[in-house]
Amino acid sequence: MKKEWPLWEIFIRSQHGLAHKHVGSLHAPDAEMAVNNARDVYTRRNEGVSIWVVRSADIVASSPDDKEPLFEPSNSKVYRHPTFFPMPEAVKHI
Amino acid sequence: MYAQLVETGAQRVRGTDELEGQERVFQERIDAGVKIEPKDWMPEGYRKTLVRQISQHAHSEIVGQLPEGNWITRAPTLKRKAILLAKVQDEAGHGLYLYSAAETLGVSRDALIAQLHAGKAKYSSIFNYPTLTWADIGAIGWLVDGSAIINQIPLCRCSYGPYARAMVRVCKEESFHQRQGYDLLLALCNGTPEQKAMAQDALNRWWWPALMMFGPSDADSVNSAQSTQWGIKLFSNDALRQKMVDQTVPQAEYLGLTIPDPDLKWNEERGHYDFGAIDWDEFFNVIKGNGPCNRERLATRVQAYEDGEWFREGLNAHADKQAARGAAAA
Ligand SMILES: [Fe+2]
Ligand SMILES: [Fe+2]
Numbered sequence: 001m002k003k004e005w006p007l008w009e010i011f012i013r014s015q016h017g018l019a020h021k022h023v024g025s026l027h028a029p030d031a032e033m034a035v036n037n038a039r040d041v042y043t044r045r046n047e048g049v050s051i052w053v054v055r056s057a058d059i060v061a062s063s064p065d066d067k068e069p070l071f072e073p074s075n076s077k078v079y080r081h082p083t084f085f086p087m088p089e090a091v092k093h094i
Numbered sequence: 095m096y097a098q099l100v101e102t103g104a105q106r107v108r109g110t111d112e113l114e115g116q117e118r119v120f121q122e123r124i125d126a127g128v129k130i131e132p133k134d135w136m137p138e139g140y141r142k143t144l145v146r147q148i149s150q151h152a153h154s155e156i157v158g159q160l161p162e163g164n165w166i167t168r169a170p171t172l173k174r175k176a177i178l179l180a181k182v183q184d185e186a187g188h189g190l191y192l193y194s195a196a197e198t199l200g201v202s203r204d205a206l207i208a209q210l211h212a213g214k215a216k217y218s219s220i221f222n223y224p225t226l227t228w229a230d231i232g233a234i235g236w237l238v239d240g241s242a243i244i245n246q247i248p249l250c251r252c253s254y255g256p257y258a259r260a261m262v263r264v265c266k267e268e269s270f271h272q273r274q275g276y277d278l279l280l281a282l283c284n285g286t287p288e289q290k291a292m293a294q295d296a297l298n299r300w301w302w303p304a305l306m307m308f309g310p311s312d313a314d315s316v317n318s319a320q321s322t323q324w325g326i327k328l329f330s331n332d333a334l335r336q337k338m339v340d341q342t343v344p345q346a347e348y349l350g351l352t353i354p355d356p357d358l359k360w361n362e363e364r365g366h367y368d369f370g371a372i373d374w375d376e377f378f379n380v381i382k383g384n385g386p387c388n389r390e391r392l393a394t395r396v397q398a399y400e401d402g403e404w405f406r407e408g409l410n411a412h413a414d415k416q417a418a419r420g421a422a423a424a
Contacts, residue, residue, distance in 0.1 A: 004202060004204050024191060024260075027203060030409075030412070030416055030417070041191075064133050064134050064135075
């Protein structure tokens with residue numbers, strides 16, 4: 001084989017109504033074969049009911065160097081969690 | 095193990111406090127149990143060592159299909175044949191998960207496979223032994239996959255994210271491999287005297303090569319010390335081997351088979367089984383390419399790849415045609 005097959009990222013939705021989840025990657029010459037191969041490589045034990053394949057080259061990812069500017073701001077905003085607000089014992093169903 | 099004698103390039107292991115700059119930050123992350131991901135900075139030695147380790151592991155999964163694949167057409171029942179097919183197919187999957195993990199480190203799968211086919215890459219010594227009888231298929235599942243499990247469970251916690259995640263997938267599937275092997279041997283051991291003798295013969299031939307899978311003692315190895323510091327090796331070869339012996343002896347007793355080691359006995363004081371000396375000359379000989387099946391395995395692998403060439407070409411032609419049609423329609 002002269003030409004290297006492109007890499008595809010594989011996402012599988014399991015039976016239980018959850019979102020598609022990234023499970024790994026594989027090589028295939030086109031999208032159709034990527035789905036076929038994903039069936040064999042990632043769903044040999046009924047792991048899913050739906051497969052998405054996306055060319056790895058088409059994925060835009062955040063860079064590890066941006067970790068602080070991206071995620072640091074949410075650290076200080078603890079009031080976004082319900083546990084930030086203590087409720088009086090007497091108040092129910094809240 | 096599936097990766098044996100992995101070179102790290104280290105002459106001496108430097109402690110975290112001896113490191114500076116990015117390398118220090120990197121080591122501190124590992125010491126804190128934070129996973130390293132593909133785009134993170136990593137020392138070149140870490141990257142290279144992982145490429146070697148993961149690709150050897152992948153090659154072992156792929157070459158490991160051959161000794162068992164050899165018996166698919168001769169399985170004694172349709173049920174056993176279906177089980178063996180599924181097991182061998184799983185191993186192909188394991189190889190693919192691992193090649194994908196290696197590729198995150200900047201090497202291509204095609205390049206790794208080319209190295210294997212050129213005889214420049216290592217794979218586990220164990221797959222260079224022949225499968226002479228049906229009982230060998232049982233012995234491989236029980237002993238070889240059993241040993242692989244002992245090695246792979248700690249690797250689920252290794253420092254490199256993609257490798258650890260591949261190991262989680264592999265470990266989920268591996269238990270079936272070991273059990274189908276034991277189940278096969280149970281059937282033989284409950285069968286005729288000839289069948290039981292066949293099971294004993296398989297154990298006699300696979301026991302020592304299985305113990306060799308863990309590699310020679312690495313208590314004094316700089317490479318192992320470096321890999322341990324990097325969090326890509328979590329237990330010594332001897333510790334893993336001892337664990338294998340301790341868990342397997344009672345399983346052999348249940349089968350009514352005798353482990354071919356006159357020195358094997360329970361050591362009350364240590365709380366472990368003592369066992370006899372391993373013939374490391376044999377191990378190094380196999381590693382060097384002179385095992386009973388090295389040449390045959392590689393030749394079979396290359397032949398399978400070449401026989402698939404027309405199919406890969408067809409897939410490429412179809413993909414090109416579809417892409418051209420899509421472009422014309424757009
Ligand atoms: Fe495997
Ligand atoms: Fe296996």
